[in-house]
Amino acid sequence: MGKSFMPKIRIERELRRFQLEGLQWTVNHVYKNSDFYRKQFDEAGVKPKHIRSLKDISKLPFTTAKDLQEGYPFPLRSAPFEKIVRIHASSGTTGKRKVLCYTQKDINDWANMFARCYEMAGLTAKDRVQIAVGYGVWTAGVGFQLGVERLGAMAIPIGPGNIDMQCQFLEDFQSTVLCATASMVLLMGEEIEKRGLKGKIALKKVIMGSERSSDAMRTKMKELLGVDHVFDITGLTELYGPGTGIDCAHHEGIHFWADYYILEILNPETLQPVEPGETGEMVVTTLRKEASPLVRYRTRDLTRIIPKRCSCGSILPMHDRLLGRSDDMFIIRAVNVYPGQIDHILSNTKGVGSEYQIHLNRKEDGKDYMTIKVERLEGGDPSGDMALVNTIEEEIKKQILVSGKVEIVDYGSLPRSERKSKRVFDHREI
Ligand code: ZN
DSSP states (O other), rough: OOOSSSOOOOOOHHHHHHHHHHHHHHHHHHHHHHHHHHHHHHHTTTGGGOOOOOGGGSSSOOHHHHOOOOOOSTTTSOOOOOGEEEEEEOOSSSSSSSSSEEEEEHHHHHHHHHHHHHHTTTTTTOOEEEESSSSSSSHHHHHHHHHHHHHHHHEOOOSSSSSSHHHHHHHHHHSEEEOOOOOHHHHHHHHHHHHOOGOOOOOOEEEESSOOHHHHHHHHHHHHHHOSSSEEEETTTTTTTTEEEOTTTTSSSEOOTTTEEEEEOOTTTOOBBTTTTTTEEEEEEEEEOSSSSSSSEEEEEHHHHHHHSTTTTOOEEEEEOOBBBGGGOOEEEEEEHHHHHHHHHHHTTEEEEEEEEEEEETTTSOOOOEEEEEOOOOOGGGGGGGHHHHHHHHHHHHHSOOOOOEEEHHHHHHHHOOOOOOOOOOOOOO
């Protein structure tokens, strides 16, 4: 056995004590070294000495994407420039990019977290890891590579696209692990089938990040590539980058590194904690980050805690896959609904495609109604529509606790968009 990157902590009480120490270190550090955070804390009337227990985290002010954009080019910076060894930035689709600074210790911590991901997925120094995610100012490629090297496995850095080279490397270098986005993995799977390479490659595992994916997609990946496991890696640029959590071989949820950051799941409206197991917004506070620490950073990503210990026995807690963004939330009959929850149900229903629309109406009775239009699968038989409608309506009621009417429409009848499609159409008068 080589070096392990798992925490040495064995009991939950110890983990909580470790978190409190990290939280106290962080609030002291940012109060002392960041003008931004000191101002935030002063405005909220909170001093580092007020943080005496983990519950006191609720006294701390939130940090948002807007704070990062307004602080451009070096937002949240809490270390002097001579200690900063690198920056990364988000791709920045709207407004300014979010730029994050790293000290050497931050880079080391990130490498350890990433090596832990690979260890969690069962990789060893014998593995050969083909990295087909992007290299550049964003955190993806370099993070995947750092982790491979820290683990002691062999990195094969290619970047995305370049299908010919990908296939050649899979065959010539006998790569055992492929890291890519879900759509890239599917594309590779189809190519490998087309080229008849399945018997000539040695892939055992796929690690994918940064895109939502369904169980149906996973099954297809396993079939096409002949791999045993497909793992979901999580992370965001603000929080080091990818590598801050992954599922283990039991696939019961995504283990996250509670010894590096605190994850709160809050109701995005009230900003109060939801019940364990309920869906809410992920809010993260780092425990060791030096250059750009996060204090109650609102990620806008939605998930839920899986309120049980994983069968693997790890002390590291789990959250569910991401269920979309809190900005997209709507309220119907006093229930908060996230399009991602509907998406999740549809993507796990056989017979329907990936295009759908959610329509909200208020009828004469004064009540709100939700109708979901979803396309039948290409070439699907309309005689199965009734059964599909029943299945989906039941699942919605069971999982979201609200009723919805489902309409199956012909394949290709809903508009396509190159960009993110509009899903929710609210026709209610406000
Ligand atoms: Zn596990």
